[in-house]
Amino acid sequence: MSEQFKLAEQLENDCYVLADLPLCQLLLCNDSAYPWFILVPRVTDVQDIYQLDWQDQQQFLNESSMLSELLMQEFAGDKMNVAALGNVVPQLHVHHVVRFKTDVSWPKPIWGQQALTPYTVEQVEVIKSRLLPKLSAITEQK
Template sequence: MAEVIPVSESFSLHPQLVQDCFELAEFPLCKLLLCNDSSYPWFILVPKVNDVSDIYQLDWQQQQQLLNESSLLSELLIQVFDGYKMNVAALGNVVEQLHVHHVVRYKEDVSWPKPIWGQQPLTPYTAEAIVALKEKLLPKLSIILDTL
């Protein structure tokens, strides 16, 4: 039987994440979000633990689970989106709720080689593009969810 990862029963996403993202999936510890910026394949993992703004505030088991979920997601994203580099970051300067960005980067993207933040306005997805992205990613994602 798989070990149960402690999460908050009354967990809720920060309003800014709700506004800027689409919920895609539930991992044992984290919610997986898609940032509504079609300039990059940009995903966010949010541990379902209240009142945590930094990774060190998670208990040891949660820290290990976050690393597992982040690593598996990173490997999957670089393969599915045929990226050059994965950028993974937990900043929290604007949204204090702990969340970890996973951005697939290309040498040809509009911000390369700079960080993506503040380089250009967000370019929202069309409804059709979101459907296509989900069709591309979610079947492969379900396979790794079975390993977590």
């Protein structure tokens, strides 16, 4: 991991930083329409997963899988969408969105379907209190 890591400005503006995992920074997208989280490897000058070194690719897959499983358990979704687009924000970041057959965009992708619905400070704190202790317990076991 690079000491010069800096989160892309648009991600800083659109998300809450929740935690630092061994490789990635975990963000909560400020859209309460979906449980929408983003993993950003703390590595500079990387736009795509294949550009990570082999060990970081493996660590990323571990963190992404662990996060996906935890989110599906916590939010009881119908489907986990994991996507790395990078067309607007080139810094490597991977979306993890819990989808429900009842959500406003189902079955379409979430992008461009509706305006973001920001969280209240209280809602963000509830999400943190639900997820962060479980994330800590998992990462401390490793």
